[in-house]
Amino acid sequence: MSPESRGLFITFEGPEGAGKTTQIARLVEQLEGAGVAHILTREPGGTPLGTRIRQVVLLEPDLQVDPLPEFLLYSASRAQLVGQIIRPALARGEVVVCDRYADSSLAYQGAGRGLDAGLLAQITQAATGGLKPDLTFLLDLDPAIGLARAATRGEPDRLERADLAFHQRVRAGFLALAQQEPGRFHVLDGTQEPDDLAGQIWAVVENKLRMGQAEAHASSSG
Ligand SMILES: Nc1ncnc2c1ncn2[C@@H]1O[C@H](COP(=O)(O)OP(=O)(O)OP(=O)(O)O)[C@@H](O)[C@H]1O
Numbered sequence: 280m281s282p283e284s285r286g287l288f289i290t291f292e293g294p295e296g297a298g299k300t301t302q303i304a305r306l307v308e309q310l311e312g313a314g315v316a317h318i319l320t321r322e323p324g325g326t327p328l329g330t331r332i333r334q335v336v337l338l339e340p341d342l343q344v345d346p347l348p349e350f351l352l353y354s355a356s357r358a359q360l361v362g363q364i365i366r367p368a369l370a371r372g373e374v375v376v377c378d379r380y381a382d383s384s385l386a387y388q389g390a391g392r393g394l395d396a397g398l399l400a401q402i403t404q405a406a407t408g409g410l411k412p413d414l415t416f417l418l419d420l421d422p423a424i425g426l427a428r429a430a431t432r433g434e435p436d437r438l439e440r441a442d443l444a445f446h447q448r449v450r451a452g453f454l455a456l457a458q459q460e461p462g463r464f465h466v467l468d469g470t471q472e473p474d475d476l477a478g479q480i481w482a483v484v485e486n487k488l489r490m491g492q493a494e495a496h497a498s499s500s501g
């Protein structure tokens with residue numbers, strides 16, 4: 280459980296087309312079935328401001344957006360989302376499921392675009408007030424496979440148009456982050472069958488929820 284609240288903060292990360300949306304929908308079904316209060320949100324987006332930023336940063340592919348302003352736009356969306364949606368939900372004791380969060384900036388704008396890691400860390404700290412996920416599922420796969428999957432959805436967005444070498448750096452960036460924080464990250468092979476992935480993800484989440492209940496029980500009876 281989140282140390283500063285009673286809720287649980289779960290993020291999904293990975294390269295394009297890794298299967299995040301598919302697995303998030305499956306997790307939400309499980310949470311609903313188990314009667315667990317939860318919200319689903321995403322980055323960039325999740326608030327009226329974030330939705331507008333998403334439009335600018337992703338859906339206007341011919342607009343020039345340099346690496347630093349790109350990162351600042353994602354960070355602005357994140358700051359609004361954390362303050363308006365995520366922290367209040369965690370304070371209510373809910374599970375927050377978020378499709379991408381700050382690790383995406385470290386992978387895409389850091390490893391992918393080459394922005395300085397110290398600068399990213401400083402601005403991310405300001406945007407999030409230091410709020411980190413309790414659990415992060417990294418759906419890992421060869422970006423060529425993910426981009427081919429994503430291509431079946433129609434016109435590529437601005438990031439999907441970047442070259443394969445960029446997406447390979449992004450993937451390597453995610454894997455390096457996972458190595459740095461093995462307690463938070465669960466790295467799953469995104470080429471597995473959707474049912475198998477959903478089973479593995481629910482096993483981790485269910486266990487975390489049980490541990491949280493046990494902790495709450497211990498502190499209320501102690
Ligand atoms: N495990 C899987 N095996 C094969 N295909 C999959 C799997 N999971 C999802 N897909 C398919 O791949 C495509 C992308 O999946 P999805 O939208 O869930 O990925 P995503 O990580 O949310 O993508 P993006 O980050 O690009 O939005 C969809 O057509 C989906 O049906």
Ligand SMILES: Cc1cn([C@H]2C[C@H](O)[C@@H](COP(=O)(O)O)O2)c(=O)[nH]c1=O
Pocket residue numbers: 295321322323337353378379380381383384385387388438439
């Ligand atoms: C949060 C965040 C996202 N991105 C990129 C990654 C993807 O290309 C898009 C989001 O699209 P999705 O279909 O919702 O996955 O934005 C990024 O570059 N930096 C970030 O911080």
